[in-house]
Amino acid sequence: MKTESLTTQSRKVVSNQAAEHDNLTEIVSKHLATDFQRPIAQHNIEAYQYAISQINKPHIIFDSGCGNGKSTLNLAARYPEAFIIGIDKSHHRLTKLANKSDAANNYCLVRADLIDFWRLAANDNIKLLHHFILYPNPWPKKHHLKRRWHGSPVFKQILALGGMIELRSNWQMYLEEFSIALSLVNCSATVQALTLAKKDYISDFEAKYHSSEQTLWQLNANLDIDSD
Numbered sequence: 625m626k627t628e629s630l631t632t633q634s635r636k637v638v639s640n641q642a643a644e645h646d647n648l649t650e651i652v653s654k655h656l657a658t659d660f661q662r663p664i665a666q667h668n669i670e671a672y673q674y675a676i677s678q679i680n681k682p683h684i685i686f687d688s689g690c691g692n693g694k695s696t697l698n699l700a701a702r703y704p705e706a707f708i709i710g711i712d713k714s715h716h717r718l719t720k721l722a723n724k725s726d727a728a729n730n731y732c733l734v735r736a737d738l739i740d741f742w743r744l745a746a747n748d749n750i751k752l753l754h755h756f757i758l759y760p761n762p763w764p765k766k767h768h769l770k771r772r773w774h775g776s777p778v779f780k781q782i783l784a785l786g787g788m789i790e791l792r793s794n795w796q797m798y799l800e801e802f803s804i805a806l807s808l809v810n811c812s813a814t815v816q817a818l819t820l821a822k823k824d825y826i827s828d829f830e831a832k833y834h835s836s837e838q839t840l841w842q843l844n845a846n847l848d849i850d851s852d
């Protein structure tokens with residue numbers, strides 16, 4: 625998907641996939657059965673250590689792919705008993721939000737690649753209260769399947785981090801596939817259309833997609849009680 629300005633109207637996701645990917649089950653099963661060996665970059669280790677050193681609450685929430693961090697701030701206000709770690713690989717996005725709230729001290733924003741950050745956290749046996757993955761890049765072309773989080777080798781670490789997971793997307797198929805991937809570890813998820821009022825927008829991408837009259841979708845699952 626092309627990166628779009630937040631001020632412009634956004635187009636619906638266009639995909640050459642009419643249903644879930646034919647190879648979805650095979651690829652997810654293969655990743656679940658193998659270890660992901662790619663070395664972890666030093667800058668991601670440093671970002672992870674910094675984030676962990678900031679935790680000042682008994683519970684941890686990840687806002688994975690937090691963009692400019694607006695959702696991280698919203699989550700910090702919504703969950704005062706938890707520490708929210710907003711993670712994004714884009715320095716440009718992370719530094720974009722002019723008004724970072726000083727009212728909340730229960731969050732931090734870090735620049736890191738989630739592929740490494742999630743592996744570091746799972747290796748440390750971090751257990752999340754909630755895990756938000758809001759509007760992940762859809763990678764809608766068929767040959768992009770392995771770039772979607774459920775098609776990636778790091779899906780196993782997403783499961784290991786546990787918690788109540790919530791994904792939101794403007795592409796229903798992404799969430800239906802994620803749900804099928806979860807079913808392979810006996811975890812049931814709900815996928816439903818999201819009804820929203822303007823005042824409840826959690827992130828800038830949510831605002832952009834919703835104000836372009838796109839249907840938004842939400843997946844919820846409890847990774848603690850259901851998964852193997």
Ligand SMILES: C[S@@+](CC[C@H](N)C(=O)[O-])C[C@H]1O[C@@H](n2cnc3c(N)ncnc32)[C@H](O)[C@@H]1O
Pocket residue numbers: 688689690691692695711712713714717736737738739757758759760761827828829830
């Ligand atoms: C469509 S934007 C959504 C941003 C935000 N969640 C929102 O709703 O406004 C997807 C975000 O995921 C981030 N992202 C994609 N792949 C990533 C990765 N491997 N590691 C960290 N961030 C990643 C991008 O930099 C981008 O900011």
